[in-house]
Amino acid sequence: MITLQGLTKRYGDQTAVGDLSLTIGAGKVTGFLGPNGAGKSTTMRMIMGLDRPTSGQALVGGRPYAELAYPLREIGALLDAKAVHPGRSARAHLRALARTNGIPARRGDEVLETVGLTSVAGRRAGSFSLGMGQRLGIAGALLGNPGVVMFDEPVNGLDPNGVRWIRGLMRGLAAEGRTVFVSSHLMSEMQLTADHLVIIGKGRLITETTVQALIESSSVNAVRARGPEQEGLQKLMARLHEWSVPARWESHNELYITGLTVDRVSDMAYEMGVRLHEVRSVEASLEQAYMELTADSVEFGAAFGHQQYPGTGA
Numbered sequence: 001m002i003t004l005q006g007l008t009k010r011y012g013d014q015t016a017v018g019d020l021s022l023t024i025g026a027g028k029v030t031g032f033l034g035p036n037g038a039g040k041s042t043t044m045r046m047i048m049g050l051d052r053p054t055s056g057q058a059l060v061g062g063r064p065y066a067e068l069a070y071p072l073r074e075i076g077a078l079l080d081a082k083a084v085h086p087g088r089s090a091r092a093h094l095r096a097l098a099r100t101n102g103i104p105a106r107r108g109d110e111v112l113e114t115v116g117l118t119s120v121a122g123r124r125a126g127s128f129s130l131g132m133g134q135r136l137g138i139a140g141a142l143l144g145n146p147g148v149v150m151f152d153e154p155v156n157g158l159d160p161n162g163v164r165w166i167r168g169l170m171r172g173l174a175a176e177g178r179t180v181f182v183s184s185h186l187m188s189e190m191q192l193t194a195d196h197l198v199i200i201g202k203g204r205l206i207t208e209t210t211v212q213a214l215i216e217s218s219s220v221n222a223v224r225a226r227g228p229e230q231e232g233l234q235k236l237m238a239r240l241h242e243w244s245v246p247a248r249w250e251s252h253n254e255l256y257i258t259g260l261t262v263d264r265v266s267d268m269a270y271e272m273g274v275r276l277h278e279v280r281s282v283e284a285s286l287e288q289a290y291m292e293l294t295a296d297s298v299e300f301g302a303a304f305g306h307q308q309y310p311g312t313g314a
């Protein structure tokens with residue numbers, strides 16, 4: 001379990017992380033999401049004792065990192081895959097890590113097997129590809145068989161095979177009862193991997209929720225109605241607005257209606273004599289729900305153009 005208590009980090013007058021209080025529990029994968037510069041890496045670095053909080057604290061299994069006698073046995077982290085001596089072989093790197101943490105040397109070979117690097121164990125880590133480096137970093141994180149693992153952007157630059165492997169690994173670690181805390185910008189991947197989500201923006205907690213609850217809360221969950229006659233659709237739109245049902249144009253022959261069922265929309269159109277060719281429900285993706293939620297917290301982003309269609313009144 002990881003506990004953050006009023007965790008705060010300031011750089012000059014800039015607050016990188018502001019008063020974060022939360023618990024990241026065991027037995028599940030918790031995704032750590034937020035726009036660029038939101039404070040994810042800073043938070044993870046404070047959990048690992050690499051940055052000192054300005055105030056508040058981060059606890060691993062109830063204790064600050066600095067007080068852990070053998071930290072690698074409590075928490076393993078992949079924060080920077082390049083933080084490996086390039087001249088050392090993968091095996092030598094893991095042996096050195098094991099030695100300083102009171103872990104038997106043979107454990108290095110076990111984790112190399114787990115991450116699929118046994119055949120290159122004697123090769124210099126500096127000659128590794130990005131994906132191999134990520135795997136070696138993960139081997140280091142697993143070395144002490146810790147109850148808590150933390151990965152900062154673990155799938156960055158990985159091929160589809162590597163992405164799938166990491167997904168399975170994280171799910172497996174959580175199923176074994178471990179705490180798995182992972183940051184990522186890949187929402188499609190988080191939708192498949194995470195159970196729980198912690199979302200921050202500009203250093204502050206935006207929400208803590210489950211993947212399912214976030215998706216269900218999205219206004220993108222809607223009914224899409226498509227028809228061949230725009231005049232009819234405009235009539236339908238006007239009626240919906242009379243009833244204060246949120247509806248907007250998706251394209252010139254498609255409406256997007258929130259808060260009514262497919263059956264209700266079909267019946268309304270039938271009663272009004274509006275021809276429809278398709279009526280179906282649309283579920284938001286995690287990405288859509290996330291974009292809505294964090295729209296106000298994006299510091300570094302390009303403005304999107306907004307398309308207008310007849311009848312939107314916008």
Ligand SMILES: Nc1ncnc2c1ncn2[C@@H]1O[C@H](COP(=O)(O)OP(=O)(O)OP(=O)(O)O)[C@@H](O)[C@H]1O
Pocket residue numbers: 011015016034035036037038039040041042043
């Ligand atoms: N050593 C530092 N000195 C000054 N400012 C810093 C330092 N480290 C981080 N920051 C600032 O703190 C803020 C949070 O950065 P952080 O890297 O934690 O964000 P992030 O959520 O991990 O971003 P990304 O998704 O882009 O990796 C940023 O505005 C960053 O510029």
